[in-house]
Amino acid sequence: MERFVQLHLLTSYPPANLNRDDLGRPKTALVGGAERLRISSQSLKRAWRTSDVFADKLDGNIGTRTKRLGEEVFNQLLAGGVAEKKARDWARKIANVFGKLKQAKKDDGSAEALHIEQLAHISPEERAAIDELVRRLIATGEAPTDDDLKLLRRQKSAADIALFGRMLADDPAFNTEAACQVAHAITVHKVVVEDDFYTAVDDLNRGEEDVGAGHMGDTEFGAGLFYLYLCIDRQLLLDNLGGNADLARRTLAALVESAATVAPTGKQNSFGSRARASYILCERGDAQPRNLSVAFLKPTEAHGDGLLANAIAALEGERGRLDQAYGDGDANARVMDTVKGKGSLQDVIAYASGDLEND
Secondary structure (H helix, E strand, C coil): CCCEEEEEEEEEEEEECCCECCCCCECEEEECCEEEEEECHHHHHHHHHCCHHHHHHCCCCCCEEECCHHHHHHHHHHHCCCCHHHHHHHHHHHHHCCCCECCCCCCCCCCHHHCECCCEEECHHHHHHHHHHHHHHHHHCCCCCHHHHHCCCCCCCCHHHHHHCECCCCCHHHCECCCEEECCEEECCCCCCEEEEEEECCCCCCCCCCCCCCEEEEEEEEEEEEEEEEEEEHHHHHHHCCCCHHHHHHHHHHHHHHHHHCCCCCCHHHHCCCCCEEEEEEEEECCCCCCCHHHHCCCCCCCCCCHHHHHHHHHHHHHHHHHHHHCCCCCCCEEEECCCCECCHHHHHHHHHCCHHHC
């Protein structure tokens, strides 16, 4: 089995503010001496993980990220007739398995005292084990033992944890190394972030006294053609999923489709900036992976055949030069190119997820 899958995508977004910084501006990066729009990997991964594509293709195999596990368990115990003091104590013990509690030393009786300090990513089988333990505690009235709590930690079926990893700082033994690395998406050309001044009219204002707007505001936006790079360690993905090749294939299919079709949700109601990839290059192999963003150190321009065609030419040209220099390229790589009407998303998905069971 070839270990690595690399995906290179070009996606054009119209005016948008998909991923904001702390001031509400579109995120940017200085690349090759020019300002570019940027979409963070965190924003992209969350959009994919919570998408309908993941939900449809990986139903029952998606984890839950939450700080509120203890509060939820407490409510279940209370509803089952456990006394409040016991319910709080047992809920805190269960939540503490997945991370340090915000109020680790003393329970002040608040809901927050049942919360974990950091978001914990909990797999479906861990969720099932918690629910089973809660039912037993309600039935027996006995406190959870240390062995009970140790058995709560398990991860072999959460596709999103297998892909994007899990870090439990208080107990590194239960960490999961991410099988997928996602670069920040950047525009292939230089950009200028623009301002949109807008007004809203009061529908009940008859204009008899005040003919002005009922509200005024402004928001910042940018438009651009983005380059996105992903690298997936297929062997690690398979290991993270307990050797389940069918689930690994479905996970790769969901990831590729999401990367091609799912946009971050930021300001979508204001801009309607949903887009699909116009170009995808999918490579497989055992050689050390390489990002092809170097193709865009010099900002791409829109002369000649246009920005998209020029960006594709720059990407493929850089890939060819690197393959020639290092001699380790993928001669069987799959391409979906809407400019040339070449290839399809299904071709790319089939190649990315093929031959997983042969190791």
